[in-house]
Amino acid sequence: MGAKSPRLEIRFRGRVIEHLGIDMYQSPVAAIAELISNAWDADASSVEVVLPGDLNTGSEISIRDDGFGMTLAQCQDRYLNVGYNKRKENGKDVTGSGRPMMGRKGIGKFAGFGIANFVRVETVSGETGERTVFELDASQLIEGADSYAQNDPLEVDVIDYDGPAEDRCVDHGTTITLRSLTLKKTPNADQFRTSMARRFLLLERADEFAVSVNGERIAEVDDIEKIEFSFPRDYEDSQRPANLTVDDDGWGVERLVNGHQVKWRFVFYKEPISDDELTGVSIFSHYKLAQRPFLFNLTGGFGGQQGTSYLSGRVEADFLDDQPRDLISTERQRVNWEAEASEPLLAWGQARVKSLLRIWQGFRAQAKVTAMRDRMAPFSIRLGRLERPERKVVEKALESIAKITTLSDEQFADLAQAMLSAWEGGRLKGLIDDLASADELDADALVKILAQSRVMSALHAAEHVKAQLNLITGLEERVQRRELENHIRDYIAENPWLISPRWETFRVERGVRGLMEEVAKEIYGKDWDARVDLVLSSGNQLLVVEFMRPGLKIDWDHLGRYERYVTRLRNATAARFSEFKSVSGLLVADKLDKAQDVMDKIEKLRQDDMEATDWLGLLERSKKQWADYFEILHDRAPDDDRMKQLAGN
Template identity: 65%
Template sequence: MTTEAAKLYIAFHGRVIEHLGIDMYQSPVAAIAELVSNSWDADARRVTVSLPDDISADAEIVISDTGEGMSLKQCQDRYLKVGYNRRKDRQSEFTVGGRPVMGRKGIGKFAGFGIANLVVVDTVSRETGERTVFKLDVARLTGESDGYASETRLDVEVVDYSGPNESMRKDGGTTIYLRNLTLKKRPNSDQFRLSMARRFLLLERSDEFEVLVDGKPIADEENVEKIQFSFPVDYAEGEAPAGVTLDGGWGVERLSNGEKIRWRFHFYRDPIHEEELAGISIFSHHKLSQRPFFFNLSGGIGGQQGTSYLSGRIEADFIDDQEKDLISTERQRINWEADAALPLAAWGQDRVKALLRIWQDRRAESKVKAMNARIEPFSQRLGKLERHERKIVNRALTSLARVAVISDEQFEDLANAILSAWEGGRLRDLIDDLGQTGEMDADALVRILIESRAMNALHAAERVKIQLNLLEGLEQRIKNRELENAVRDYIAENPWMISPEWDTFKVEKSLENLMKMVGETSLDTLEGWKGRVDLVLCSGHQLLVIEFMRPGVTADWDHVGRFERYIFSLREAIIANRGGDFTSVTGLMVADRLERPAGFTEKLAGLRRQGMDATDWAGLLGKARSQWQDYFDILFDRAPEDGRMQALAGAGTASTESSEDQ
C-alpha cells in the first residue's frame, strides 16, 4: 500500500458519554443547570423544573421550556451532534433574541445522564411547527446493551414525529424527561431552588427569563440580616480603589488588560458553612464558570480568618469570549494559567487581601462599639479599679474584639469574664499580655481560653473547698451538740451553703404575713414548732420554705403531717393570688431526730415526690457535703492536669475522689 492509499480515521467510543455526562454531572443541580442553559440559548422566556415526589421506579424529572424548539433536521444537526458549537455555527456570540450565548462545548445535552439512564426529548419547532420526540438510552450509547461502543453511528429511536404545522408554531419549546433516575434521594425543592440560583446571574433579567422549580421561581435569597458588610457599597470615603464605579450595588472596573468586570462581595456576621456560598464565584454570560474559591491565596495574609465570612460574585464575560476555551468542561474551574486569565487572578488576589484587612478593622470597630455598650452596666465595677488598671482591661478587651472568630455573644461572655477575673486577682498577667497584643492568632486565643477556663474552675473550686471544710466542721459541732443555736442561725442566714442548687436563691421577706397566717393554723399550736427558726427563699417563680424544729425535739408522724398540710395550705394561698408571681412552692423540714416507725420511710418518700422533704441534721449536712463534693469533682475534671487544682484537691481534710484517682 502506498502512502497515498493509506487512510486513518478517528473512532469515538460510545463510552465517551460516561465522561461527558455520567462522570461530570452527578449532582441534580449540576445536571439540570446545563439543561437550563440550553433553554436560555433557545431564547425561552420560561423554564419549569418538576422534581418527583419520591425516588421510585417510575419517578422522573421534567424540564420544560418555551424556547425556539427544534425541527427534525435541527435535532440531527444540533442536538445529536457531539461538540456542536452554537456560536460558530451561527457566527454570533448572541442568540436570535439578543442574549449572550451560554453554551459553547456542545456536550451539556448529555448532562442528564449524570442522574438518569433514559432521556426523552419532546420538542416543537417555533419556526416550522414540527414535533419530534426521541429517546436516548445510556445503556445503548455506552455499548452495554448491544455493542454500539465499537460502531461509528447509532440509530436513535424516534418515538413520535409530525411534520410542519403552522398552528403548532405557537407551542414551540422543548421538554426533557429524565427517567430511570440514579439518585439516592429526592432533592429538597427549597435547597434545589437556591442552589440553582447560585449557578446563574439571572435576577436582573428575570423579566425575560424565569426559572421555576416545582412551581416557585428560583431566587438567590440573600439574608440581609446575616450580612454585616457589603462592598463596594460599604467602602468608607477614600477606601475605594481608583477606577471603581457603582452600578446598582455592584462595582464596575477595568482590569489591567482593559477587560470590564462587575463584582460584589459580602461579609457575613457569622462563619459561612455552605460550600457553594463560601468564597468568590465567577460568572461568564450569566453562568457559573468558577466555583467559589479565594484566588488560590495561601496563608500569611492579614485578616485571613475573614475568608470564613466572605462570599462574593464576579461577572467576567471576557473569560468565555476567548478563542481558546478557558472554562473546564463541567464549568467548575477556570484555567488560571492562561494568559487571558492572569489579569483577573491578580486583581482578585489584591482585592480579596485588601478587603480582608478592611473587614478586620471594621469587625474590630463594631465589636469595640458593642463592647462599650455592654461595658456600661459594669461602669460601677470599672470605676473601682485604679486608672492604670482600667487602661489595661480596656486594652485587653479591644484586643479580644479584634479576634474575628468570636461571635458577639461569646465576646460579651469573655469580656465579663475578664472583668471578673481582674477583680478577683486572676489572670492579671495574661490580661496584661492580651492588652499588649496587636493582632491575636488562633493559638494565642486558645491559650487564653484554656487558662481562663482553668482559672475560673480553680476560683469556683476554692469556694467549694471552703464550703466542704466548713460543712465538715459543722457536722462535727452538731454531733458534739456545740453552738447549736448559733449554727442554726448561721444556716438560716446562709442557706446556699447547704446545697449548690440553692446558690441562686435569696431571702424572700414579702410573704412574712402570709406565712404567719398559714403557719398559725398548721404549726404553731403543735409542740416542737414554737420558737423555731423558719426561712423563706425564692428564685424566679420558685418559693422554698425551710422549717427548723426546736432543738431537742424528735419529729414524729404528727409533725410531718402538720408540715405537709402547712405546705399544701401555702400552695393554695399562692394559687389564690396572695403570693405574687410565685408558681411553685417546695418545702424542707429539719429536726434533731426523726422517728422511724413502720411505714415512716415510705411516708418521707411520698413527701419527696410532692416537692417536700423531712430530714435530721446529720442527713441534711451529709447530703450537703455530698452535693458540694460532686460539684468539686466536676470542677476538678475541667483542669485535672493543673498543678494548682491538684494541690487544692489534696489540701485540707476534704479530699476528692477525682484527686485520688489521678
Template identity: 30%
Template sequence: MSLSLKFDPKTIEHLGVKMYATLPPALAELISNAYDADASEVTVSFLEQNGTPKAITVEDNGTGMSLNDIQGKFLVIGRNRRDEGDIPSAKFRRLATGKKGLGKLALFGLAKEISVETVKDGLRNRFRLNWDALLASADIYNPQVDVEDKKVSQEPKTIIQLTELKRKSPFDLEAIADSLSRIFIVDSNFKIRLKDGKGRVITILEDRRYSNIEQQFTWSEDDLIESDSEYFGKVKIFLATGVTPIPPSSGLRGIALFSRGKLVNAPEYFADSTSSHFYQYLTGWIKADFIDLLDEDVISTNRQALNWDQPEMSKFREFLSTLIARVGQDWRKRRANKKDKDVEKVTGINKEHWFSTLPPDIKTSVEAIVKKMGESEEVSETFAPVVMALYAIVPEYPLLHWRHLHASIKDGVFEYYKNQQYGHAADQGAKLYAAFVRKLAATDKDGVELANFFSFTYDTIARKCSKSPTIPVNDLSTDSLRNVQEGQGALTRGLMQGFRNPINHAPMSAVVPSLISELDCLNILSLVSYLANKLEYAENLSKP
C-alpha cells in the same frame, strides 16, 4: 428526513453518563439551553410513582428548533456555537452560556429514554433518543422521528422528557432548588421553576442562594475595585460574611465565579493559606463575563474549575487573592467595631471614654487587652462579659477608685478630679470633712478649731473621762482607743493647718500643680476619707 447522531460511543459514556450522573449539573445544562434559546421561563417537572422517580420534563418558551436546527446543531456533539459568532439573542440580548456543545450529553447521564418535542415558526417536530440503541450503533445513531415539520398554531417552545430514569431515590425539590441556585445567577427576565407531581412549585430566586445564612457584613465591586484597576467595570461582586461560621456541608464557603450568569469555578478562596477563621465566615460570588471572551477556553467541561495556569487567569487569580485578603482585614475591623458597639449596648461602657480616664501606663495595658480580644476571631459571645470583668477591676479613674474613699467624699470631689482640678478636689474633700464635723458638733466654727471637738480629759486614777469629747470616734475604753481619739484631733488640726489654710489663704494657681499633684490630691483624700470614716461612730450615737 432521517435524523442522525454521529458519535464515538465512548464519548457518550465518558462525557454524558459519568460527568452528568448527578441531577443538579445535568439539569443545569438543560436549563442553560433554555436560557440560550431566549426563553423567559423554564419549568422542570418531576414525576414519581409510589416514591420512585418515573420522569423529568423540562419545558421552556424559547425560540424552539427547526428540523435543520435539530440536525445541524442539537445532534452535533462537540459543536462550538461561538464559532458562529458571539451574537446576542434577539429578544433579551443574551450571550450564549454554552460553548463546548457537550451539555446535551447530560440527557444520557439521567435517563435511557429521551423525548424531544419542539415548535419553531409554526412547525412541530418530535423525536426520541434511546440509550441502549445508541450504544448498539457503530458511529452513527438515527433517533426515532415521531413528528416531522407538522404545521401547528402554537407558540415556540421545547419540551424534553426523560424516562427510564437511572435515579432510584425520591426527588427532593428543596435540595434541587438549593443546588441550582448555586449554579446560576438568576436573570431577572429568566424564571426557573421546579414542580412536583402534587402541584407544588418552587421558583428559584436570586436570594435563595444565601437564604440560610445570616449575613453580617457585605461588599460589592464599589467597595473593592478602584477606578484605575484593569478590572474596573469588568466584574460584579457580592461578598458576605455570616454572623456564625458557614457550615462546610452547605457548599457555600468560599467565592464562586460566574460568567454569563453560570458557574465556572466552584467556591474557593484564591489564597495559599486558609488557616484564618475569617474563611469560615466568607461566602459570595464574582461575576466575570470576560472569562468567556478569552481566546483560549479556560472553563472546564463540568464548569467546576478554571485553568488558572493560563496567563490572563493567573493574573486574575492574583488580583482575587489580594482582594480577598483586603476583605479579611476589613472584616476584622468591622467585627471589632461591632463588638465595641455591642459591648457598649450590653454593658453601657464607652470604650474610648473609659480609656481616656486611665493613667498612661494602665491605659496601655488595658487597651492592648481589649484590642486583642476585639480582633480575635475566636472571641465573640464571651467578649462583653470579659470586658465587664476587666472594667470592674480597672474602672474609669482607677486611681481614685482604688483608694476606696468614703462615699460622700468620693462623690463630692469626683467632678473636680475627673477634670484634673486636683487642688480643688483635695480642698473640696477637706471642706466636706469640715462640714461633717460642724454638723456633729452643732457649731459654725471652722479651720483648726474643729480639732477641739475631739478633745477630752481622762482621769487616770478614776479611770474615766472627766471631760468627754464633743465628737467621740470610739468608746475610749482602752489606751489604744483613747490614742485614736487624740489622733483624730491631731490629724484634723494637721489637715486644716497644713493643707486647708494654705489653700484658703493663697490663689489656687499658686499651689496647683506645683504643690498639689494628682498623687498629693489622692493622699489628702485618703486622709480625709480615713477621718470621715471615724466620724460614723459619733453619727450613730446621735441617731435616735
C-alpha cells in the same frame, strides 16, 4: 502522495457519551442546569422544571422552555451532532435576540444521562411549526458503541413528527423529559430551587428569562438577616479601592490590568457558613456559573484568615467565556487559572479577598468591643476604680481578645469579665499586659488565654466556695453553743445559698405567701398564727422551709402534719400558679426523735422531696456538698499554687 493515498478517520465511541453525561453530571442540579443553558441559548423567556414527588419506576423530570425550538433538520444537524459549536457555526457569540451565548462545547445535551437512562425530546419550531419527538437510550448509545462507531451512524427513531404548519409556530419550544431516573433520593424542591438559583444567580438581572421549579420561580437567596457586612456597600471612604465604581444594584465594578471588566459583591455572614455552595467566591460568566466557590487559590498566611468561613462572594467575569481558547471546564465547575487571560482575575481576586478579610477582622473586633462595653456597663464602677493607665491596658487587652473572630459573643463576654476580675485581683497582669500590646493573636496565644481563663474561673469559684465553708463552720459552732438562734435563722433566711450549692439560684418568693398561710391554717388549725419562715423559688421550682421553735424535737406527729401540709400545698399551688411545676419542703429543728419508725418516715419523705432534719445534720450535709464542689474546682487547676494555698486553708 497521489490519488490513492491512505486516509485516516476520527471515530468516537459510545463511551464518550458516558464520560460527557453520566460521569460529569451525576447531580440533578448540575444536569438540569445544562439543559436550562440550552433554553437560554434558544432565546426562551421561561423554563419550567417539574420534579417528581417521589421516586418509582414511572418517575420523570421534565424541563420545558418556550424557545425557538428545532425543525427536523435542525434536530439532526444541531442536536444530534456531537460537539456542535453554536458560536462557530453562527459566526457570533450572541443569540438571535442579542443574548450572550452560554453554550460552547455542544455536549451539554448529554447531561441528562447523568441522572436518567432515557432522554425524550419534543420540540416545535417557531420558524416552520414542525413538531418532532424522539428519544435517546443511554444503554443503546453506550453498549452498542462499537458497531455504530466503527460502521454506520446510530439510527434514532422518530416517535412522532408533524410537518410544517404556520398555526403551530406560536407553540414553539422544547420539552426534555428524563425517564427511568437513576437518582438515589427524591430531589427536595426547595433545596433544588436554592441550588439552581446559585448556579444562575446572575440570571435575576435578566428580566426576560424566568426559571421555575414545580411552579415556583427561582430567586436570589441572600439571607439578608444573616449577613453582617456587605461590600462594596460597607466600605469606609479610606478603604475603597481607587478605581472602584458601584452600579445601581450595589455591585462593585472594576477593570483588571488587562482591561477586562469585572462586577462583584462580597458578603460576610454573622456565623460561619455551613453550606459548601455558599462558602467562598463563585465566578459567573455570561450569567452562568464558571467556577464553583473558592478563595482564588489562597492557601493561608494572611490576616483575618478566620473570616474565610464567613465569606460568600460572586464575581461576574464575562470575558472568561469570550476567549478563543475555552477556559471553563466541561462541567462548569472550574476555570483554568494558569491561562494568560485568567491570571489577572486570579491576582485581583486574591488581593480583594485579603483586603476584605483584614477589613472584616477590624469591623468584627470593633463590633465585639462595642458589645463588650454594653455588657460591661454594670461593671462601670469597678472599671472606674482602676487608675487611668491600668484602665487603658485592660481595654487594649479586651480589644485584642475581640479580634479573635472565632469566639462567640458569649465566650468573649466570659473572657472579658474574667480578665477584669483577674486584673482587680492582681492575677495574670503580665499576660494581660502582653495582650494589650499584641497587634494580632495567634492560635497558641488563644489556647494560653483559654487555659488561664479556666484557671481564673476555677480560682474565683473556689474562693467563693471556701468562703461558704468558713461561714458554715462558724454557724455550726454557734448552733452547738446555742448562741443567737433567731439571728442565725434570720441570716439563713436571707442567704439560703449558705445551706447548699443548689440553693444559689433561689430567691425569696412572696407571691404565694397568702396561699401558704391558708393551707397552714387548714392543716394546723384556724387559730394557727405562726409565720412561714422561708419561701424560695428558682425557675419553676418552689421551696418551703420551716424552722421549728428552739427546743422542739421532730417526732411522728410533726412529720405527719408536715407531710400533709406540703402535699396540700402542692395541689393548691398547681391549681393557682401555673409557673410552679414542683414544690419541695424542708423542716429544721433542734433535735430528731431517733426512733426507728421516725427515721424510716424521714427517709420516705426525703424520697418524696420533703426533707426533715436537725440543725447539725443540715449544716454538716451542707458543708459536705460545698466541700465536694471545692474538690471539683480544685481538679481544674490542681497544680496552680493559688489553688494549693486555698486547699490548705
